Amino acid sequence: IINVASVAGLHGMPGQAVYCASKHAMLGFSDSLTQELLPHGIAVSAICPGGIDTPLWHHQGGQGGVPYPGDLSKVMQPLEVVEQIEFLLSRPIGSVYRRVVFFPGNEWH
Numbered sequence: 151i152i153n154v155a156s157v158a159g160l161h162g163m164p165g166q167a168v169y170c171a172s173k174h175a176m177l178g179f180s181d182s183l184t185q186e187l188l189p190h191g192i193a194v195s196a197i198c199p200g201g202i203d204t205p206l207w208h209h210q211g212g213q214g215g216v217p218y219p220g221d222l223s224k225v226m227q228p229l230e231v232v233e234q235i236e237f238l239l240s241r242p243i244g245s246v247y248r249r250v251v252f253f254p255g256n257e258w259h
Contacts, residue, residue, distance in 0.1 A: 151187075151194045152238055153180045154231070157251060157259040159198055173198075177249070184248070193246045195238050200253020201225035224256040 158166060159173030180196040187194060201207065203225045207218040218225065230252075238247055253259055 151180075151183065151192065152235055153194065153196045155180070155196045155198050157198050157200045157253055157257075159196075160251065160259060181248075184246075191243075195247045196249050197231070197234055197238070198249055198251040199226065199231050199234070200257045200259060202231060203227050220254075220256045224254050226252075226254050 153176055155176040156169075156173040158170045159175075159177045162170050177196055177198075180194050184194040201218060201220070201224075203222075207222060207225065234250055234252060238250065241247065251259065
């Protein structure tokens, strides 16, 4: 099982309290699920990507979106997240990657 959280699940960020709370919850859920499923041989991983080129960062008609706190041209593309998921799925049975944290080089978490 691979759950998608965010670097926002690792620490709080100004102006994103609800988003951060939901991502912290996803990590707690993943940790608990790991312990529950371990006896059944089911691995649970959570990925924590940083800035991804999604509508979250884009203002549409002056509404919605959150300003990206850096250079928007340097955020990751969604395909990079897909590649991380494919990597996790390609690991040998018995290998567990509890959390994978990755982000654009212009961020630091």
